[in-house]
Amino acid sequence: MDKPLPSCPRSQPSANYEQWFTMENTPNFDMCPTCYEGVFADTPFAYYFKRRRPQELTISRYCDFSSPWMRLAWLLTVKQQRERPDLICALARIFEKERPCPNEREIANGIWFGIPDPRDGRHIANFVVCPCDKAYLEALFPSVRGYFTMIPPTDPRIARKYTCSIRATSRRFPKYLDLLVDLDEEALKRNRPVNFEPFIQLARAHAFKGECQRDKALFHKGWHFIPQLPEFTVCEECYDDVIRPADQDRNKLASMFFRAMQPLPDEDIEGTSCCLYSNRMRRVWDRVAHDEDFKYLKRKAVERKQEESRLNRRxxxxxxxIERAGMYMQGSVEVDKARRQLRDVEDEWKEWE
Known part of the structure; x- marks a missing residue:
């Protein structure tokens, strides 16, 4: 059971697949054969899963085990030597009851939970958790129950739009969850209340630091970049994670970046995105930082910018x-074709990055 988790091929909803697995007492849980065979088959946990009947396969489904939350539940199951997949069951039941995390969508006037700062009792600024992810956290880490409290509707911050700070699509998600794994494990080992102060400090550290918006086009924002290479724009968070440490180690390329964020001199009409959020571009940076190869960095940065611009235009x-077609052509062959082409463009960019 210590084998690596397989990459899930069914993370997006589809009605094109005939074989699915589900879990006893959780009828809305779906798992693809790849994840089942790669994780649960030939283990004592296989007993808890069964194939769906053919008459159940008519709706669009996606693999629930593609979720980072579900995969974390499994890793904790193995680590804690549990005999049943009760953590996975708990998350599946929460998903049935709670509205899913809005992920990257900004929500105003919603129900949010936060962490009261012990110093003044006020919730830590710019740290909010949706009800679904709060329930996930408390199911996986019982020692943190009670630390996430509802932000009062009268709080003036609720008038603003927020994205969930614990959303799985955030680069901060692994940092938050890795820390909670350690804190919860320590509390269980010592049989005492969790020491939540390290998590509070991490939330405070992120409170006023702009979070990486990945490939989202932004306008009239400040960036870290090399004056001779404005195509390679880096956000505050990625700069602090990657470039600043290299600069402190006296790396030649890192020292060429503006240390203070600057507006681009000639910003593209399509906006600007962070170039250093993806694993691919971080590998490029690791190579050029090691070799101090500015020419290679420039070539890769310009290639990325050109491809991003081409696909963004498309x-x-x-x-x-699709918007012009409006309600008059919804469901038509032309609009359906355009939607498929739009998905193809998005998939092509994901493959590129």
Whole structure:
């Protein structure tokens, strides 16, 4: 059971697959054969899963085990030597009851939970958790129950739009969860209340630091970049994670970046995104930082910018067409084709990054 987790091929909803597994007493839980065979088959846990009957396969489904939360539940199950997949069951039942995490969507006037700061009793600024992810946290880490409290509706911050700070799509998600794994494990080992102060400090550290927006196009924002290479824009968070440590180690390329965020001199009309969020570009940076190879960095940065611009133009054209079609052509062959092409463009960019 210590084998690496397989990459899930069914993370997006589809009605094109015939074989699915589900779990006893959780009828809305779906798992693809790849994840079942790669994780649970030939283990004592296989007993808890069964194939779906053919008459149950008519709706669009995606593999629930593609979720980082479910995979963490499994890793904790193995680590804690549990005999039943009760953590996975708990998350599945929460998903049935709670509205899913809004992920990257900004929500105003919603129900949010936060962490009261012991110093003044007020919730830590810019740290909010949706009800679903709060329930996930408390199911996986019982020692933290009670630390996430509802932000009062009268709090003036609720008038603003927020994204969930614990969303699985955030680069901060692994940092938060890795720390909670350690804190909860220590509390269980010592049989005492969790020492939550390290998590509070981490939330405070992120409170006023702009979070990486990945490939989202932003306008009129400040960036870290090399004056001779404005195509390679880096956000505050990625700069602090990657470039600043290299600069402190006296790396030649890292020292070429503006240390203070600057507006781009000639910003593209399509906006600007962070170039250092993806694993691919971080590997590029590791190579050029080691070799101090500015020419290679420039070539890769320009390639990325050109491809991003090309696909963004194509994406914008398709979105404009779908919007113009409006309600009069919804469901038509032309609109359906445009939607498929839009998905293809998005998939092509994911493959590129």
């Amino acid at each position: 994406k914008r054209d398709l979105e404009d067409y």
